[in-house]
Amino acid sequence: MKKVLILAWDFPPYTAIGGARPFSWYKHFKENGLEPIVVTRHWDADNNYKDAYIKSSLIKTKSIITNNYGIIIKVPYTSSFRDRLIINYGYNRFSLFRKFLSFSQFILSFPFFCFDNKKKIFTAAKAFLKNHEVDLILATGEPFILHKYAYLLSKKHNIPYVLDYRDGWTTRDDNLELSGIKKILNNFYFRSFERKYLSKAKFVITSNPFEQPKLKSIFPGTILKNVFNGYVEDEIKCGKKIKQLSDTFRIGYAGTIYSFNRVEDYLEGMRKFILKYPKAKFKLMLLGIENQPVQLKRIKEFDPLLLPFIESSPRMNKKDLINWFCKCNSLLVFTNPKIKLLPSKIYEYLPLKRKVLVSVNDKADLKMIMDVTNAGYNCNNSNEIYYALKEMYLEFIKKGVVSSSVKNYKQFSRKNQAKKLADFIHRYNF
Template sequence: MKKLLILAYDFPPYVSVGGLRPYNWYRYLKEYGIEPIVVTRQWSNTHKSALDYIARGHSDQTITEVSEYGTVLYAPYTPTLSNRLLYRHGNNKYSYLRKSLTATHDFKQFLWISGAKREIYETAKKYLQKNPVDMIIATGDPFVLFLYAKKLGKEFHTPWIADYRDPWSQDKRVQANILFHNWNKMLEKKIVSTSVGITTVSGIMKYKLQEYFPQKNIYIIPNGYDPEAVSTVSKIPQSTDKLTISFVGTIYEWHPWRSFLKEFSDFIEQGEERDIQLNLYGINIETEIRKTIDELPEKSRNAIQICPKLSNMELLSRLARENVMLLFNDYSILGTKIFDYLGTRRKILLCYANDEDALRLKEAHYTIDEVDGMSKQLQVDLIRETNAGVIAENVTHLKQLLDELHQEFREKGKIECASTGVENYSRKIQVKKLADIVQSL
């Protein structure tokens, strides 16, 4: 059985969509003849918020866990000074100092093995000194893991794969500063050119990467849903008390969340009593959203609940009880949450396909350079392909859809979802693709 060393920064018990991709490699690779060894950092998941990302590890020694699926090595973690200041004083103090420290750290970590992520490299190196593997894969970001994979591959004569969940130097936020962009572009080409192959999550990512690496084999391995977790919660019935609409995870600057909250509030305040609730799970800009909610009328405020971050299993159990899943348009990005929505077989409500204000937000804040001739509505395409939900064209259409969903719930006590072909988006199927790549390289 071939052995694959996986360098992954995000990994359970830390709750993040980025951690689900390497976790499912770990969970299913053995079924396809690959033994996984994951090297990650120590996570506590005690705060159930963004603080978990910057909290200190719970041991100065590597913690090793061996299971029927493979091995996980949890490296010690000491936060950077910037993160220690953030942890102690919050987001509003020492902002300029923290940004300066972070920029210095991000620059230095590529010049020599240093900084908060260094222990992942050291732990992997110690393991490889006694335990040879057949291949290494590093999933980014953080993209310094690609540097670690390159160095380890060279020292131990082991080929490595670069897995892109997001763009590196082609990210618009990186491109905004010409010096920072050129520095990252140089690093990216120098490091990734030494890999034996590249994997990524979508067609547009593959297209962009081929501009930099035209001679490389680039494979698309989409994200998906956890089939075991979904099977476990599949028997949980929908809520019958009130119509529940739920959103999960990160809200980006191009997401029209203010528009949705306004229309949701107007729907509640106008006309008859509305038995409806909006649940927001594990969102990233809680303070800003709470401020907006506090300005709404009382009935609307009482109909919106912000929930803490939950483990993937806890989250899916909650989502199985919900009636409708809210999704904001990410245009050329499929993202991850849509797959969990598909797996739970609850109707998806996407906002918006063609709303003027939403498109202005996209113009101002969207971080992906889109490609002529490639779809700019990937989520819309997938929802239509699977018949998994409804697409609000704009604010006016959202008003109509909220009314239709509310009426259906009152008549049937649930919201029906007649999705088809969802099983094709199981993470287990996507892991087989990775196993085939490892076996062939």
């Protein structure tokens, strides 16, 4: 059985979406003929989402866990000076000084290990390889410093490596919009590192196909494969028996809202709908969004007319979130065709069989998924959003539910995507 050393910063119990990707490989590789060894950091389950990244690990030593899935090597994290400033004084004090520290660390961590607060991952991986053989190194980014580790470990031990991009690095759409010194650093300084790591990779995997031509532009010889993110079947099962609520039409949203998301297109479409149906039993459910106060304010200040039709809630655990998805009659996705980031929530929406409304059509990978699965409305503007809301609401008034004809979604499970990656690995004679 081929052994794969996986370098991953985000990993359970940390609940960020980035941890679910390498965890799915750890969980499903062995059933596909690969033995995974994951090197990650200690995450403390009781820390909230924001504090987890900056607080030192409660466990101060390296630990090794072996079970039926494979091996996990966890290294402790020690808060940096910048982290301790936040912990002791909050986010409002010493902000300029903290930005200087963050910038220095960001710039210097690639050429110098002494500025790298993640280097214990590299040290633990190097120690493991000193006494154990593996067939492949797989580094998932971001953080893209892990790509550096794969490059160096491969060079020292003559082991092929594969790089994983959950999102783009220097070619990510929002990075391509940078200006001034940030643009120079991105397009020349960091890209020089990215090009070096790409040049020696056996192949490269992306989670979004639209990143592939941009990676090709950096290093044309790169062999590219795509492995989507996906939904976790066990998480979805908990909500499948929950029916849509029939007292009020609810359209639900969960996930990070970015400043560039086309939120206003949706709100304008909703405003048109409310003007047409001012007494509508209608709610926009912003699930777990209260930990994003800037974006919540953005939505609530769009038009006072909409306030009675908006509800928000604090961050919630995955089970409660899935249950609320199922109670909703429709589910919402925000995107932007100019800055293409494939929203991960689309994968959870699909198997729950709730009609999806996209604001707005990204004309890329999300469009492909919507078309392949027949998931719902891929709207181009506020008028199309208005008509989609109207159509769903009239069906809801008549039937008490909104029907879905979603299909072909099982390919987007984490399990099936892990199998797809394992198949790619087996095709190469490592």
